[in-house]
Amino acid sequence: MKFLLFLGTSRDSSPPRPKRLGQRVAKACLQHFESQYFENQANDVEIELIDVLDYPLESIFKPHFAYAKGRAPSALDELAEKIQAADGYIMVSPEYNHSMSPALANLLNHFGSSLFSYKPSIILTYSAGQWGGARAAVNMRTYLAELGCLPVSAMIHIPKAQEVFTEEGTYETNQNDAEWASYFERGFSQLIWWAEACKAQRGRQNPNDALVRNPAQRNAPSD
Numbered sequence: 466m467k468f469l470l471f472l473g474t475s476r477d478s479s480p481p482r483p484k485r486l487g488q489r490v491a492k493a494c495l496q497h498f499e500s501q502y503f504e505n506q507a508n509d510v511e512i513e514l515i516d517v518l519d520y521p522l523e524s525i526f527k528p529h530f531a532y533a534k535g536r537a538p539s540a541l542d543e544l545a546e547k548i549q550a551a552d553g554y555i556m557v558s559p560e561y562n563h564s565m566s567p568a569l570a571n572l573l574n575h576f577g578s579s580l581f582s583y584k585p586s587i588i589l590t591y592s593a594g595q596w597g598g599a600r601a602a603v604n605m606r607t608y609l610a611e612l613g614c615l616p617v618s619a620m621i622h623i624p625k626a627q628e629v630f631t632e633e634g635t636y637e638t639n640q641n642d643a644e645w646a647s648y649f650e651r652g653f654s655q656l657i658w659w660a661e662a663c664k665a666q667r668g669r670q671n672p673n674d675a676l677v678r679n680p681a682q683r684n685a686p687s688d
């Protein structure tokens with residue numbers, strides 16, 4: 466199974482320091498996946514990092530699906546293929562003004578819900594402050610549900626991430642590695658469970674395409 470880890474920070478400037486705190490969080494997630502799933506091969510799991518900074522977008526918003534076939538920028542085409550091929554998503558976001566990262570929402574908004582649908586996601590937020598992005602996570606749940614990749618119930622929040630992880634994504638020496646690993650594991654095991662279940666069901670029955678046929682089908686009947 467294939468997972469995409471979206472890293473939602475584009476803030477390559479400071480203050481506030483440290484910049485791109487999310488890189489440490491993303492590295493820690495990748496390392497967790499490697500140690501839990503690649504080394505003991507308990508699951509056939511692959512993970513790929515999608516960094517919002519690798520996708521410079523036009524200032525005039527034109528979603529991938531708004532281009533005529535074959536006319537979209539190749540980076541968008543490639544990402545659309547990866548999203549379609551993935552079995553689940555790890556959405557890593559900083560908290561900005563109690564909301565999810567606008568850079569993450571902007572990148573995701575370029576793709577239709579049909580690419581994400583019938584697959585699970587997990588919300589992972591972090592911040593330099595004490596709440597770990599919990600307020601951003603609340604609105605991410607609504608956002609991701611509308612995008613079609615329903616978030617699993619477990620969420621991961623990392624308060625004061627600069628004190629938890631080194632720049633390499635390893636734990637700072639005063640941290641309880643085992644406790645953090647079990648916290649990650651609860652969320653990721655839910656994600657993998659749902660991804661396996663959704664994959665099996667997609668193989669059994671093609672998803673009904675109500676989401677993509679006609680936007681008017683989302684409207685409530687008028688009489």
Ligand SMILES: Cc1cc2nc3c(=O)[nH]c(=O)nc-3n(C[C@H](O)[C@H](O)[C@H](O)COP(=O)(O)O)c2cc1C
Nearest residue numbers: 474476484485486487559560561562563592593594
């Ligand atoms: C515009 C802006 C808004 C912020 N809002 C919040 C906030 O609502 N809650 C919070 O805990 N931290 C907030 N912070 C601090 C971030 O948690 C901190 O800067 C963190 O490093 C952001 O992640 P990043 O470096 O990966 O972009 C904010 C930072 C910025 C730049």
